[in-house]
Amino acid sequence: MPASPPQSIAARSVRHVWHPCTQMKRHADAPPLEIVRGDGVWLFDAQGRPLIDAISSWWVNLFGHNQPRIKAAIAAQMDRVEHVMLAGLTHAPVVELSERLAVRTGLDHAHYGSDGASATEIALKMSAHYWRNVGRPGKNRYIGLAGGYHGETVGALAVTDVPLFRASYAPLVRIAHATPVPDSRACPSELDQAARIEQAVVALDAYLQRHADDTAALIVEPLVQCAAGFVFHPPAFLARLRELCTRYEVHLVADEIAVGMGRTGTLLACEQAGVRPDFVCLSKGLTGGYLPLSVVLTTDTVYQAFWDDDAARGFLHSHSYTGNPLACSAALATLELLDDARLRANAALAQRLDALFAPLHEHPRLRHARRLGMIWAWDVVDAPGDFAPRFAAAALQRGALLRPIGATLYFMPPYVIDEEAGAALRDAALGALAEALR
Ligand SMILES: Cc1ncc(COP(=O)(O)O)c(C=O)c1O
Numbered sequence: 001m002p003a004s005p006p007q008s009i010a011a012r013s014v015r016h017v018w019h020p021c022t023q024m025k026r027h028a029d030a031p032p033l034e035i036v037r038g039d040g041v042w043l044f045d046a047q048g049r050p051l052i053d054a055i056s057s058w059w060v061n062l063f064g065h066n067q068p069r070i071k072a073a074i075a076a077q078m079d080r081v082e083h084v085m086l087a088g089l090t091h092a093p094v095v096e097l098s099e100r101l102a103v104r105t106g107l108d109h110a111h112y113g114s115d116g117a118s119a120t121e122i123a124l125k126m127s128a129h130y131w132r133n134v135g136r137p138g139k140n141r142y143i144g145l146a147g148g149y150h151g152e153t154v155g156a157l158a159v160t161d162v163p164l165f166r167a168s169y170a171p172l173v174r175i176a177h178a179t180p181v182p183d184s185r186a187c188p189s190e191l192d193q194a195a196r197i198e199q200a201v202v203a204l205d206a207y208l209q210r211h212a213d214d215t216a217a218l219i220v221e222p223l224v225q226c227a228a229g230f231v232f233h234p235p236a237f238l239a240r241l242r243e244l245c246t247r248y249e250v251h252l253v254a255d256e257i258a259v260g261m262g263r264t265g266t267l268l269a270c271e272q273a274g275v276r277p278d279f280v281c282l283s284k285g286l287t288g289g290y291l292p293l294s295v296v297l298t299t300d301t302v303y304q305a306f307w308d309d310d311a312a313r314g315f316l317h318s319h320s321y322t323g324n325p326l327a328c329s330a331a332l333a334t335l336e337l338l339d340d341a342r343l344r345a346n347a348a349l350a351q352r353l354d355a356l357f358a359p360l361h362e363h364p365r366l367r368h369a370r371r372l373g374m375i376w377a378w379d380v381v382d383a384p385g386d387f388a389p390r391f392a393a394a395a396l397q398r399g400a401l402l403r404p405i406g407a408t409l410y411f412m413p414p415y416v417i418d419e420e421a422g423a424a425l426r427d428a429a430l431g432a433l434a435e436a437l438r
Contacts, residue, residue, distance in 0.1 A: 117151025
């Protein structure tokens with residue numbers, strides 16, 4: 001009997017790998033693309049074809065693939081110790097990382113998780129537990145922003161206001177209140193913007209007047225709600241949220257998982273509003289896209305409420321890989337790369353790229369061109385229902401990894417993209433747009 005031909009990695013993947021955020025039936029005719037190598041902003045498939053990683057591999061990669069400094073930091077740590085549990089033990093990388101994050105954020109206490117959703121759940125649990133420890137156990141509900149996204153584990157889904165992700169699990173979830181956002185697209189003038197902020201603030205104020213006593217925290221994605229379709233709100237709104245949270249004694253949780261680590265131009269997006277949250281969640285770019293790690297940073301006030309002889313008043317939350325030394329070493333190398341000079345260089349680079357992207361800003365089928373830091377987004381006018389997958393496939397054929405969210409096209413490239421790759425990305429996007437709208 002002839003031997004059956006060896007199956008490709010892509011075919012084997014469809015058989016045994018249940019891919020994330022994917023209706024697997026889509027892969028019946030179009031298997032996933034096998035990637036064998038990465039270098040800078042480029043990924044390479046099994047045929048050696050280059051692809052620009054224009055979305056930083058789900059927003060995690062900051063300094064490109066195959067980054068020598070991050071690789072060296074991980075390798076050096078690998079020769080020392082790869083992993084130890086963080087209960088009862090500690091190690092230099094986690095201590096140094098916590099110290100550096102404290103200096104850069106003003107939040108002194110770091111609790112680690114693995115992915116973004118574990119960080120948002122840690123912050124939400126810690127907030128409610130804080131209120132319990134200070135004698136206000138009734139404060140155990142949450143508020144999120146309309147359209148907010150904070151991860152997809154059951155607790156995080158409570159504050160993730162995206163029906164596609166939540167509807168199937170609604171009976172499992174204790175759904176949080178969603179408060180309106182002054183979407184910058186609806187505010188063409190500063191006057192409109194001020195009025196929209198006021199409307200949103202009045203709505204939240206009215207809710208808090210009735211519910212502050214049962215609300216632990218408000219969780220927000222500061223400045224840009226990426227998964228909602230790149231909904232931008234002005235820093236002034238964030239500052240008003242801080243005021244309301246302080247007035248009504250509700251924690252402000254800044255989920256900076258997507259927008260932190262320099263993505264919006266500052267290390268944390270909150271800095272642009274002059275706001276210090278009670279909790280900051282970081283993940284994704286924290287390790288430069290190398291290893292899974294998340295962290296929740298919080299204040300001394302919160303920390304002190306858990307300091308007690310009674311174990312049950314402590315925060316008894318853990319994950320096996322909490323504070324993994326390799327991941328912390330990658331994060332330390334990433335923070336070294338992401339210094340103030342780099343943030344300034346990013347601002348200049350973003351402006352140069354912005355000029356290159358002019359044909360997209362002016363494209364008759366794109367509107368609401370918007371940018372903050374190294375995030376660009378446009379909404380497609382009259383997009384067909386299947387625009388996103390069609391566009392993504394057409395972009396792949398043209399050498400760009402892009403995944404629109406609904407009818408919103410966006411770029412979120414690594415910070416090492418140069419103008420040549422920027423021009424190639426623009427041309428791929430224009431070509432894919434023409435094909436997907438045909
Ligand atoms: C703002 C925000 N929070 C939380 C998450 C969840 O992170 P993870 O996918 O690592 O669980 C994401 C992921 O996209 C995110 O964008």
